[in-house]
Amino acid sequence: MKPRLPALRPPVFKGRLHDARTATSTGRWLGVAIAVCFGTGLISHYLQHPPGWLADTLPSRPVWGYRFTQGLHIAAGIAAIPLLLAKLWTVYPKLFAWPPLRSVRHALERLSVAVLVAGAVFELLTGLLNTVQWYPWPFSFVPVHFAVAWLLAGALLLHVAVKYPEIRAHWGSTSPGTLSLPAADGPDRRSFLTGVAAAAGAVTLTTVGQSFTPLKSFDVLAPRHPDHGPLGLPVNRTATAAGVGHVDVGAYRLTVLGPHPYTLTLAELAALTQHESVLPIACVEGWSKSAHWTGVRVTDLLHRAGAPPHARIRVVSLEQYGAYRVTEMGREYAHDPLTLLALKLNGQTLTPDHGYPARIIAPNRPGVLQTKWVTRLEVL
Structure with a gap:
């Protein structure tokens, strides 16, 4: 008699807060951080590598313009790291959904999510290593970082478009879509989101002083201190x-x-x-x-x-x-x-x-x- 193979079953996740409401709350913070990074990154790229038609019209004022936009770019990128980790934690059980592919639409959706996650991880990791001028890769940082930024932006827009009905249903605290969620999870969700906000605030406070000098006394995690040199x-x-x-x-x-x-x-x-x-x-x-x-x-x-x-x-x-x-x-x-x-x-x-x-x-x-x-x- 042939031995019978055990039936494949998806794992069971007993942890709470892996729900659409928590994912939407962390996702909107993360989306804002990525949007800020993308916009300020475009400014930085075209100031460094202006096309010929733009070179003579780039403004030299305000004198602090690049200081502000690039400082904001790095601060938003660093703050996005704990936000991305929190977002991935809320949704990772969906990686084990069964069956893994239910239709062509579902397959395309999962592919777009894979591109989104890979692009976000790549951009934040390489950007963080760039702040300490460590380049453990064979490619040139600037053009690749710029190209993947466009890929990430496109994947994010596609993801928002696909998930828009779900995002809208769980956006506000009084949205009808939130009524189906367990009321008992409310305090835990608030504690989780408070912890995420505190983590993003902590990494920002301890690094932003390298560009926002009134906070330079707190830049214990920044690779540069503005007074050292x-x-x-x-x-x-x-x-x-x-x-x-x-x-x-x-x-x-x-x-x-x-x-x-x-x-x-x-x-x-x-x-x-x-x-x-x-x-x-x-x-x-x-x-x-x-x-x-x-x-x-x-x-x-x-x-x-x-x-x-x-x-x-x-x-x-x-x-x-x-x-x-x-x-x-x-x-x-x-x-x-x-x-x-x-x-x-x-x-x-x-x-x-x-x-x-x-x-x-x-x-x-x-x-x-x-x-x-x-x-x-x-x-x-």
Whole structure:
């Protein structure tokens, strides 16, 4: 007699709160966080990599614009991590629903959920590792993170469209659809949601001080403290990491190429009219801090080279390696009177790690484009 195989049965989950009402409550918080991340991420991407038609119209004001949007991007992304974990906890029993595929529509729905979960986990994990500048993968972070963001946004919109009737039924506390849920679960649900909110608030409070400096005393989990670094300002990329060795002051030249090209020694550059700007360094990893900069206005250097008022410029660094050793600056930035070729930081000569002998500082501009160790400006 052949042995009989046991019948396959789905597991039984005895825990409560794996219901649509709890999933909807956590899902709307998570949806807001992802929407904020997506919107601010688009701003960051197009400020870093503007298409040609947009490059000259990107605004240089408000000066704190990128600091605010990128700080919000990182804060929302970090807050979304406990929200995503809570959301997955409320719905994971559905992974074991039986039969696993009931129809073509159900199969497509499960596929969209798989894409949604995978995209969310990928975006939050890679984004978190980017804040500490750790890249344990073979691909380039920026283009892949940007592409998957669009995939995640599409999967989220599809999921909301498919689940809209259920979401609407369980959205409010007085919705008719909530009457079928056990009343005894109300206190437990409130406790669970309070715990989730507390976790999201805790990770935000202990990290957001790296960009929102009034809370810098609480940033115990942030990878950067806004006061730690040479001359009181953090550094992402050191001179050694960029391959910039000792700069011979006597041999250094700033070359400005345009209709009337010229070169300046460091002493000649320092002898020009110096201007001051209080501007933030705002890095894509989420930290930022305002500092006092002194140097020559870029618009004055361009005017001396005979550049037309609509010209953009290319900035070339002494840096030997890196994707941003050559950058371009659109018209609004290049001719803003606050944009400097800075020689001093907080009243002191730039350190090598801060871009000695000269660096760009411009308002409302990502930190990776505030080129350090500048050796050439080219009028385009």
